[in-house]
Amino acid sequence: MPHHLRRRTLPAIGATALAALIAATAVPTAQADNDDPAPLAAAPAAALTGGDSILNMFEWNWNSIAAECEGPLADSGYTYVQTSPPNEHIRGDDTTPGEENAWYIHYQPVSYKIESRLGTRAEYQDMIATCQANGIGVIADVVINHMAAGSATEQRTGWAGSTYRQFDYPDAGYDASDFHNTGSAYCEIDNYQDRGEVQNCHLVGLNDLDTSQTDVRETIAAYLDDLQNLGVAGFRIDAAKHIAATDLAAIMNLVDGDPYIVQEVIGAPGEPITEAEYTGIGDVQEFSYAYDLKSHINGGSEARHLTTIGTGWGYTAPAGVFVANHDTERGSQTMNYKYGQDYLLAEAFMLAHPFGTPASYTGYEFTGNHAAPPLNADGTVADAVCGPGAFTCLHRSPYLSGMAGFRAATAGEAVTNTWGSGDALAFGRGDTGHAVVNAGTAPITRTFTTALPDGSYTDVISGGTVTVSSGAFTATVAAKTALAIYVGNGSGGGNGGGTKDCVTVNATVSGTSVGDEVYVVGSIPQLGNWTAISSAHLSGASYPVWKGTISVPAGTTFQYKYVIVRSSGAYTWESIGNRTATVPATGCLNLTQTWNTA
Secondary structure, three states: OOOOOOOOOOOOOOHHHHHHHHHHHOOOOOOOOOOOOOOOOOOOOOOOOOOOOEEEEOOOOHHHHHHHHOOHHHHOOOOEEEEOOOOOEOOHHHOOOOOOOOHHHHHOEOOOOOOEOOEOHHHHHHHHHHHHHOOOEEEEEEOOOEEOOOOOOOOEEOOOOOEEEOOEEOOOOEOHHHEOOOHHHOOEOOOOOOHHHHHHOEEOOEEEEOOOOHHHHHHHHHHHHHHHHHOOOEEEEOOHHHOOHHHHHHHHHHOOOOOEEEEOOOOOOOOOOOHHHHOOOOEEEOHHHHHHHHHHHHOOOOHHHHHHOOOOOOOOOOEEEOOOOOOHHHOOOOOOHHHOHHHHHHHHHHHHOOOOEEEEEEOEOOOOOOOOOOEOOOOOEOOOOEOOOOEOOHHHOOOOHHHHHHHHHOOOOOEEEEEEEOOEEEEEEOOOEEEEEEOOOOOEEEEEEOOOOOEEEEOOOOOOEEEEEOOEEEEEEOOOEEEEEEOOOEOOOOOOOOOOOOEEEEEEOOOOOOOOEEEEEEOOHHHOOOOOOHHHEEEEEEOOEEEEEEOOOOOOEEEEEEEEEOOOOOEEEOOOOOEEEEOOOOOOEEEEEEOOOO
């Protein structure tokens, strides 16, 4: 797995309660408060390196993440995946009628057993090992602020068989003495301008742990250590704002090793609890970054301004940045997969620009805020299948997978040679890479100044060739598309004249729309084992002929098809049977074919 880590770096409830939770945790009302936090004593904050990127694989089960790590992700450039919470949670039939099996049952812990509807402890450990073997670390989303909203009168049973009731979770080691405000002192969060209420009262019925107590801190630290012993490299701390920063720092100082930490702290102007309180513990998720991406790429605020994002924008650092996550994609302040090409452009920009540690997002299609992921008959989450009504698989798009490779290749390089006009922008990353993003409604054609060495480069988005000569390149970038080139991808920058590919493709494929991409997929790793991977992506620069070259060893016989990956992430396959070909012993195999014909 990567060794880039350095030192220290929403719950489930009923419909009415969920609305209150969204209001409470995402867009609280801001008012002044003079209640200053106590001084924070914590280990020095740190972050992942500038070339790292996280893929948040929301509600993907453990076996599907493992398969993706040894398939498309192994070729992507992503260095970490983030899993949904792995702990035991409530059962789906213990939610409010009409919300059965909702996604947020994972945010109601019953115990710290690594058993959930996403898979078993053994499957989680096997997934970690598989991902590590392919150079990808694992970050776990962890819920340590609260326990499930148990009944005061009825004993219930969690997913893995643990019994529980309000303020009593024996398999987690908690009883009423471990929680804030029990009995007649019970209170729920109502006023976000009251620090004590936000951090000591209960979050929409979710039982708030008293993290000032040594035994509670030790229990939580033991859970995090258990995950590390399975191979987890870091943690996203859910609802960190509801834990006093001094308490969270004390917990993390009990945790072994040097895990990466990113914390969910949603601040608002004038509120007493701020993101800055938590920066000594690790990264803090910067929600305003996601709001600003929507405003400038989809909201008409001119994308050209994004070249300076993070400088003078009022963000907290060190920051974890994102375009959307599982909470925000169900609201209106950020984009989600339904925004199509604008969403993909935002993901590409985030990965190209060096501010913060980016977490890309891949989830499933939904029609309502409570919608569950695709499930098996027994209630477990189904294996990920890409397509309408299922998992979006957006991470397989070159706007994500190709740009993760761009980020890795340009690590540590400053933003240079910026240009912007209206909704189009461009910038270099030192003398290593250059990106162009056109969020406008018309194509742009211009000559871009770059610090890249002269040579031919492969655009990671389209697969086309870009030629740098005398410190410049000329390109046409279609509306709602992007272009990104970097040293080592193509024959530019002194990489020895490029690779010797043995398969060249000229496929006539019509019926595509703006944002769609075409791939060759097939039965061998070089063709993704039937999934779309960036190295088998075809360029549409000569539409309707899609072109590309792929490295396949001489003598290899394989089956294959062409597939259109829609801007939504859905696959459209050729309707014929599998094609078959063999790479000759000498020279390249040339495939000149038309969609849907043998």
